[in-house]
Amino acid sequence: MSIMQYNGGCLVGMKGKNCVAIASDRRFGVQALGLSTNFQRMFSVNNRLYYGLAGLGTDVQTLSEKFRMSVNMYNLKEERDIAPTTFASLVSSTLYERRFGPYFSEPVIVGLEKDDTPFICAMDLIGCINFAKDFVVTGTSSEQLYGMCEALWEPDLEPEDLFETISQAMLNAVDRDALSGWGAVVHVITPTQVITRTLKGRMD
Amino acid sequence: MAPQDWMEAEKQGAVSHAFSPYTDNGGTSLAIAGEDFCLVAADTRQSEGYSINSRYAPKAYKFSNGAVLATSGMHADGHTLAKRLEQRLEWYEHNHGKKMSVGAMAQMLSTILYQKRFFPYYTFNILGGLDEHGKGAIYTYDPVGSHEREGWRAAGSGGSLVQPFLDNQIGHKHQQSPQVPITLEKALKVAKDAFSGAAERDIYTGDMAELFIITKDGVHVEQYPLKRD
Numbered sequence: 005m006s007i008m009q010y011n012g013g014c015l016v017g018m019k020g021k022n023c024v025a026i027a028s029d030r031r032f033g034v035q036a037l038g039l040s041t042n043f044q045r046m047f048s049v050n051n052r053l054y055y056g057l058a059g060l061g062t063d064v065q066t067l068s069e070k071f072r073m074s075v076n077m078y079n080l081k082e083e084r085d086i087a088p089t090t091f092a093s094l095v096s097s098t099l100y101e102r103r104f105g106p107y108f109s110e111p112v113i114v115g116l117e118k119d120d121t122p123f124i125c126a127m128d129l130i131g132c133i134n135f136a137k138d139f140v141v142t143g144t145s146s147e148q149l150y151g152m153c154e155a156l157w158e159p160d161l162e163p164e165d166l167f168e169t170i171s172q173a174m175l176n177a178v179d180r181d182a183l184s185g186w187g188a189v190v191h192v193i194t195p196t197q198v199i200t201r202t203l204k205g206r207m208d
Numbered sequence: 209m210a211p212q213d214w215m216e217a218e219k220q221g222a223v224s225h226a227f228s229p230y231t232d233n234g235g236t237s238l239a240i241a242g243e244d245f246c247l248v249a250a251d252t253r254q255s256e257g258y259s260i261n262s263r264y265a266p267k268a269y270k271f272s273n274g275a276v277l278a279t280s281g282m283h284a285d286g287h288t289l290a291k292r293l294e295q296r297l298e299w300y301e302h303n304h305g306k307k308m309s310v311g312a313m314a315q316m317l318s319t320i321l322y323q324k325r326f327f328p329y330y331t332f333n334i335l336g337g338l339d340e341h342g343k344g345a346i347y348t349y350d351p352v353g354s355h356e357r358e359g360w361r362a363a364g365s366g367g368s369l370v371q372p373f374l375d376n377q378i379g380h381k382h383q384q385s386p387q388v389p390i391t392l393e394k395a396l397k398v399a400k401d402a403f404s405g406a407a408e409r410d411i412y413t414g415d416m417a418e419l420f421i422i423t424k425d426g427v428h429v430e431q432y433p434l435k436r437d
Binding site: 006007008106108128129130147148150151152154155156172175176177179180205 | 211212213366368369370371372373375381382401402404405406408409
């Protein structure tokens with residue numbers, strides 16, 4: 005039984021036309037026993053940058069608190085918002101710092117750069133960054149998400165279409181994974197606003 | 209072995225170098241049952257570890273009764289199983305004076321697999337054909353014969369990538385589309401897109417997909433090239 009499959013859960017991030025989206029499921033469990041249907045694994049850095057953490061639940065929570073502290077310190081010292089690429093490097097260093105006793109968590113980061121260019125990336129548990137051009141997936145249903153995204157995604161989707169695409173990818177993928185599901189949340193980020201929606205899905 | 213498994217891999221003491229009779233040759237297969245057709249498909253790449261043994265080693269086999277078996281897992285076991293099945297089909301025809309129905313063949317495959325319960329055929333099978341009413345029928349199996357009739361199924365190394373896509377497009381899951389039965393044209397499009405997607409992300413899937421289209425007029429084979437990387 006792998007440590008990365010102890011609590012379950014998954015994330016997907018996608019690029020669209022001048023927008024990005026990130027979605028997660030809401031399950032938290034201990035192996036076969038499901039415990040929570042509203043576990044938060046996505047967090048906002050600011051209204052243009054969101055990230056999610058899959059893997060061991062305790063590390064998801066600890067890392068999100070560490071990143072909140074690091075970003076707050078950055079904002080105080082730099083007197084400006086952190087850029088997506090900078091935040092990605094911050095996350096990568098924080099994970100690599102624990103190279104020989106890692107946090108069991110794999111992040112997905114989505115956001116808009118200063119000039120509104122969409123940005124997405126994902127990392128492994130020791131901080132290797134994957135700067136993807138299309139979509140990123142992580143979690144216990146990553147293979148299912150890869151299959152759905154590869155089939156459904158196309159470039160330059162408008163925010164409404166990107167929402168539909170990422171939602172279908174998430175809902176159908178988690179239905180084939182026992183450790184993921186129990187609800188889903190999607191954030192769609194555009195230069196003007198962030199729209200958050202909770203999906204209605206199978207609760208088994 | 210992924211980095212997250214390195215911690216658990218440390219084992220002290222004796223190291224075993226036993227011969228394993230099994231190997232994984234990779235590859236993806238799928239089948240879709242329609243109202244009056246059945247589509248069975250599998251890619252043709254045969255791999256072992258990070259090597260490619262062959263770019264054209266088909267893993268879907270056509271039988272004399274119009275059924276098609278798609279195998280995945282170990283190629284040798286799949287091939288031998290197909291040989292044995294064809295032998296049993298021949299015996300049946302000689303003994304009963306008629307071709308074996310797909311339903312009977314499905315049950316027989318289950319018993320053949322379970323007979324090797326303690327040294328299984330390392331194959332993940334999908335059997336497809338037309339049932340006695342002319343409707344498409346597919347049966348899916350585990351390596352020791354547990355089976356069930358389904359409407360659609362993907363198996364093999366890319367199975368987990370393809371299955372949710374089939375649930376969505378063939379089963380209309382999480383969609384409010386009118387519940388019309390799937391057409392052959394749509395099934396072919398979905399199958400080809402599924403293989404293209406699997407070939408992108410699964411290293412063991414690629415080179416070519418062979419699609420067997422089973423209708424009352426017989427079995428027609430179509431070849432669909434895939435990425436060779």
